[in-house]
Amino acid sequence: MMELSKRVQTMTSSPTLKLVQIKKQLQAQGKVILDFGAGEPDFPTPDNIKEAGIAAIRANFTKYTPTSGIAELKKAIRAAYRAEQEYEAQDAQIVVSPGSKYGLFILLQALIEPGDEVIVPLPYWVSYPEMVRFCGGKAVFADHLQGQPRFALTASSYVSRWSKRTKAVIVNSPSNPTGMVMKAGELAELIGFFRKKNVLVVVDDCYRKILYGDGKYPPPLSLVPAASEHVAVVCSLSKSYAMTGWRLGYTIAPEPLAAAMTRIQEHSTSNPCSISQKAAVEALTGGQETVRAMVEEYRLRRDYFARRVDAIGEIPYALPDGAFYFFADFSHYIGRKKLQDDGQLAMDILEKLNVILVPGSAFGAPGHLRISYATSMQDIRAGLDKLEAYLKS
Numbered sequence: 001m002m003e004l005s006k007r008v009q010t011m012t013s014s015p016t017l018k019l020v021q022i023k024k025q026l027q028a029q030g031k032v033i034l035d036f037g038a039g040e041p042d043f044p045t046p047d048n049i050k051e052a053g054i055a056a057i058r059a060n061f062t063k064y065t066p067t068s069g070i071a072e073l074k075k076a077i078r079a080a081y082r083a084e085q086e087y088e089a090q091d092a093q094i095v096v097s098p099g100s101k102y103g104l105f106i107l108l109q110a111l112i113e114p115g116d117e118v119i120v121p122l123p124y125w126v127s128y129p130e131m132v133r134f135c136g137g138k139a140v141f142a143d144h145l146q147g148q149p150r151f152a153l154t155a156s157s158y159v160s161r162w163s164k165r166t167k168a169v170i171v172n173s174p175s176n177p178t179g180m181v182m183k184a185g186e187l188a189e190l191i192g193f194f195r196k197k198n199v200l201v202v203v204d205d206c207y208r209k210i211l212y213g214d215g216k217y218p219p220p221l222s223l224v225p226a227a228s229e230h231v232a233v234v235c236s237l238s239k240s241y242a243m244t245g246w247r248l249g250y251t252i253a254p255e256p257l258a259a260a261m262t263r264i265q266e267h268s269t270s271n272p273c274s275i276s277q278k279a280a281v282e283a284l285t286g287g288q289e290t291v292r293a294m295v296e297e298y299r300l301r302r303d304y305f306a307r308r309v310d311a312i313g314e315i316p317y318a319l320p321d322g323a324f325y326f327f328a329d330f331s332h333y334i335g336r337k338k339l340q341d342d343g344q345l346a347m348d349i350l351e352k353l354n355v356i357l358v359p360g361s362a363f364g365a366p367g368h369l370r371i372s373y374a375t376s377m378q379d380i381r382a383g384l385d386k387l388e389a390y391l392k393s
Ligand SMILES: Cc1ncc(COP(=O)(O)O)c(C=O)c1O
Pocket: 039, 098, 099, 100, 101, 102, 125, 172, 175, 176, 204, 206, 235, 236, 237, 238, 244, 247, 248, 249
């Protein structure tokens, strides 16, 4: 066998995607699995969006498209951004990609030189450090585990990690795995500091529409005057519109960066799927009631979770402001059950209860577990009954 590249040899598999495989294996053995590991909505894609996709196929909109996205979709993105965030994006700033994951990947490929540092949040979405390393960069962590209030996304956690080698910082708000949202004052302070240092602030806001507070979300591109020269937002339709399989995301970035990303996309995927782009136009311009209904359902589940976890006791957590994850500290029970770590706890729970939870170590936070509530209320009740009995036994 020929030798693989050094770049790929250091890359590990995504622990969350690995769980999907384990689940399939257990189901093949006839086991009924309660899955709280999912990183995707349990709802189907709304009908109006599906119909737009079907109509695109019928109209033979099934060929290559412009690399960075069709004009109609860019227009819809510009309109959505103007309405939501009072920001007037230019077409040349927009790169539509097959998923925001790929958008972030080509952004980092276009920006990072070997040895550059990228500050990523801790706990982190599993792909950030892997992508940074793949570019030859070094991931440096903005620690949100130690501060108060628990998991708060602060500017100081990033500012304190700045060095002359910092090329970019990644903010993930609402956060996967904690569900925390960065407050406007913190984000403005962070952008203010890093633009003076000529460091790009990348805001991954793929859970932006799943918010539980007053629904207000600080607009990264219009928060600080002229910020958009130093800010890129990486957005996704996957979570808000339950479209994970359609693979559709977009980035709004400073023009030279967007042009560089487009060149990489040109020579790698050519363009995002034509059918998905038409469906995305409908998602952004059609009625938003289905999004509101999904968020309301997530809110009910989050509140139920909080009540049950409070009743179990000794599981410190922070009530999520957004996304659909509960992130909590299970150290007390790891100790009580004489288990080694969160990985062993998750495995014990899987073996004994047939319940999937994601170990916090996957996000750089040992002792914690991530519990996704993108699953039915019926399963949540059943899963929490099992978990409560197990932890108390
Ligand atoms: C924080 C975060 N960013 C980006 C993504 C990628 O989403 P997609 O590529 O489906 O747009 C995910 C998916 O789990 C995520 O959790």
